[in-house]
Amino acid sequence: MPEGPGSTDAWFAEVEQTVQFYDLDPMEVVWHGNYAKYFEVARCALLDRIGYNYGEMKASGYAWPVIDLHVRYLQPTVFGQTIVVRAEIVEWEHRLKLQYAIRDKATGQRLTKGTTMQVAVNLETRLMCLQSPPVLFERLGVTPSW
Template sequence: MYADVEIEIPFHDVDRMHVVWHGHYLKYFEIARCALLKKFAYNYMDMQASGYVWPVIESYVRYAQAIAFEDKIRVRAELKEWENRLKIAYTIYAAESGKRLTQGFTCQVAVDIASQSMCLQSPPVLLERLAAWPDFVADS
């Protein structure tokens, strides 16, 4: 249960040394996360339409090797947990060599829009969307 995206690093994402500024890695995670959510038809607009928002409550990035201007990267987002929260793991690879450059994860929880209360379990709509996805294996 994953999605991959390829990105070429633009100039506006790098610092004076032409290395990606550390905060942009979360943006790359977001791009891959959106591709993953789209795969099982529960992107951010679908979430909102179903009565929930899913704020990120935790993020972690482990920088193994610098990424530079014009590098081509592949970002993989992989769904790890879904019963009580969405935990998505990310790995950034060099697109050509496949060398791992960065790893991390984010956690999101459902918040009921009407009551503004955090859900202690993922709402049924998420489980329904996952069950309809052909690649979904509940035992993962």
Template sequence: MKIKKHIYCRHCSDYEVQFFDVDSMDIMWHGHYVKYLEMARCAFLTDINYTYDLMREQGYAWPIVQLNLKYVKPARFRQKIRVNLAVVEYQSCLRIEYDIIDIASGSRLTKGATTQVAVALDSGEMQLQTPRSWCKAVEAYAGFTPSDLP
């Protein structure tokens, strides 16, 4: 039996694949997919009013500690893509799952996930719980759905 993950909130961002992101065959180079995940994550952080600048002001860095990507179909030069993200954990870390889709057809191009942890800038220690201010920002997001688990 597969346990269904709870999705706390969703966000989407649209982009056009740029020339500087493709190889000689007009296919997006595999390493650039990470950049589009980051742009979508930054758009989400802006929407919840908890940007990387605010994280730093509050004394935390949020490094990526895990990244997973599965390439399904190539993204091509000038293709319109949508990065859908789903926050699946925010209290002990920030875990986001992503789907990059072709806007025209709706077909999946890439599936991915990132995990970030809060690290205190003054001590360099990884935090076992995310800062309360972070939790409040996520919980105040208009699309937030609390878990029904205790």
């Protein structure tokens, strides 16, 4: 079982989802734009896990907009399929970079992978921060290297 903040074992979350009919495109596979939604659900679970969800971000004086999203489709995802979406923090000092993997629950086959990048923006000044704010390091239980 993963440990609490300060342990990189706590820097991931997995969520299960069953692919719904409304997520499909005319070719009967998940429409490409819905992968961003799947990533978001896993990202929110991860942020809850480290104690720094979007409400807590706002309360701490920062917004964390997604500035980059990359998706690599490996295999189609189809109606009724149960998937496991994993989000993991891989960078945090100057930006928050998460990597994602979507796997078929039954077979473990990797279906999709991707990354998102978020940066801290000071809500008062609306300026992007060049380093992640101290609150992120506190929630991760780490000391910045700078």
